[in-house]
Amino acid sequence: MLASIAFFCMHILGLAWTEDLEWGLHIVHKMWYFIGLLPILFTIVRKEYITKYISAFLLAITITEIFSYLVWFEVIAPFKNATVSNPTPFMSHISYNPFLAFAIYLTLYKLLFERPMTPWLRTILTFFVISMIFNMFITGGRAGQVMFFASIAILTFQFFRDSQVKATIISAILIAVICFAGWSYSPLFKMRIKQVSYDLTLFTTNPNTSVGHRMIFAKNTFDMI
DSSP states (O other), rough: OHHHHHHHHHHHTTTTTTTOOOHHHHHHHHHHHHHHHHHHHHHHGGGGGGHHHHHHHHHHHHHHHHHHHHHTTSSSSSTTOSSSSSSSOOHHHHHHHHHHHHHHHHHHHHHHHHOOOOOHHHHHHHHHHHHHHHTTTTTTHHHHHHHHHHHHHHHHHHHHHHHHHHHHHHHHHHHHHHHHHHHOOHHHHHHHHHHHHHHHHHHOOOOOHHHHHHHHHHHHHHHHO
């Protein structure tokens, strides 16, 4: 909740240097749930039910993932935000992949650190992790993919907490292997990485690209501050 309040306050602080106060207030209004909804949830959340909350979240991701695969395999027609090449029906790929990355982290954490665990549950969770990782690379959210690699590094350091050197080496190897697999077997992942490289080389002559927009936003923000 403290992180949510801090995030909301960053938007309030940003009003000090905005050149369009009306639009700034509009963006602040869009963030209302960080200061309105989450503190209310904080008052009703029970610590002893955290496992149930996490299970409900993972169930929601499972349902979303099933529909994602049904669209991708063309079993059902694309609907809402989904396309066959980017099957994220219930939200944009920009939002979906970070949620997916968080679900992967939670599931891997359960597999690595929760004891005892029955063999059938371990099998189900392992299959779930593999399916989510594959789903990560058939959808186009690069921010979520960065979050996924970060979560792999975090889990490695948590697992090898007594050896930072070993954790650094193993996390680097894991990320490199996953990147290589994604590059080799996921045309969408390969295309998105190539697009980043192309946008960067084009930035000085044509910043009107996906990556260029982000770089301009960052530069303008620092200039205004």
